[in-house]
Amino acid sequence: MRGLLLILASASACFGWGCEGHQIVALIARAHLSPGASAAVDDLLASQPMDPALSRYCKDKQADLMADASTWADDVKRTELTGAWHYIDIPRGIHNADLTLYCEPVGESRDGKDRPGCILDAVEYELGILKDKTASPPNRAQALRYLIHFVGDMHQPLHTTNNNDRGGNCVPIQFFDKPRKSNLHAIWDTDILQRDFASRKLATADAARDVDQSFENELEHWCKDGADFEQWLWEGHRIAEKATYGKLRPHVPVEVPDPSADCALETTKTGALHLSVTEKYQDQSGQAIEAQLAKAGYRLAMVLNSVWN
Template sequence: MKKLLIASALLAASSIQQAHAWGQTGHRITGAIAEQYLSEEAKAAIAALLPNESLAEASTYADEMRSNPEEFWQKEAGPYHYVTVPKGETYKEHKHAPEQGDAYTALKKFSKIVKDDTAPLSERQRALRFIVHIIGDLHQPLHAGDGTDKGGNDFKLEFFWEKSNLHRVWDSGLLDRRQLSYTEWTEWLSEKITPEQAAKWNTTDPLIYITESATIRDTIYPEGDRLGWDYLYQHLPTAKVRLQEGGVRIAAHLNELFAK
């Protein structure tokens, strides 16, 4: 009986940890958009650290490694994908980071590692991949959860007649309904970013990303539990902008890190 309870607890923990931001398509979009705004210095530094690996490929690494049995992935890395911001408060006012940190603190940590020429190459590579992933995460509104429902994972609903939850809808449901590849999404979204928007979004302050996501988060909870075309119509435009902003800001962060 004891073994059964332990197994059930591990399964529950695993299911919580498997909540991904944007899903693979969304992360790849932000990585691919970012490549269009990189400085020459950043391009050279990234190529040296990740030869023959695009930012689109690097962007999903942190999710793909979740089942790795190493202690880092099983006991440390889980909280690096989100932050907690209770309603009516800011991240700094009510910080709920676990002992090992969260997306905000991890972004700072990995930014230091990637610039450290004395760090092992494998650690710098992991740090770079995490930076791309975390900035994408922070632009998914439900990765700035309010601390009550695991970032919308506990908000159960039906999305186009299939059982789901609000987090999953924002991870992949909204994008998948369009049945586009990440390269198609990237092309379409990139063409619509004006120079003025790119300049406006060009910030490396993660507190801005967090505040924006928490503000959006409070507007996307539906009144009912059956979502379809109306919800898609209302919120897909917001998801598109967050992907565009995420891509521009990944580049801004890397340009700043690798500036000579």
């Protein structure tokens, strides 16, 4: 569904974290893999390479195989019909619920539509394949590529939150002096992070090291409950409320969930608020995003280490 918004949003809007975000998560995870898991990940990715004919959205080819694999799931979501697997629409204002309410079990495509499922089921499904040593190597490599990507997406707060606005895609916002209006989802995917690192002149690999060092003391705390996927999603949902929406001025009201919400109407409504990013919003959001990337990296390493322990 979110893929349809290409016209409204900048191209990066449909991609979850942008290239840098996903690559940083993978590079942080890499630094925390056990030697055995790190070698097994490379064996699997190298022995089952991606289709060389696949058009890659992220043009800066990464030397690290995990970082290179981290954006693959976005490149194939239209052909694999897995667009719905990248997020879960927990409505704003909901603090506690059975997440199956917002998530169909993973299944096969019907009538050429996206395969049913959400990020929660998709992660469990792909982890099941990766752990199954009898599964074929191509299927396990694919499962690994999905996992590297989805653990990242799970930590993008707008992949776990919806306000009848397709996770912020239908909320226009002015990002500093960018010539074209952006939207809330896109700036959380890409713009805030790029501005954050550009101001410090950090390229992706250095940014990953920098973020890792900043948050290493939190690693134990963030991983103490093991791979609790539901808890990770709720955590992102709370950050969306507190930071992503919560720090915007004027306030964007919490809406009553409407499954048939219209993006064009929502865009007009929120557009009337004339939202723009301030230096304060940029700083607060940049810190929240860096913490989410570190969390995602540490937790991805924990999940992969458990596969090859």
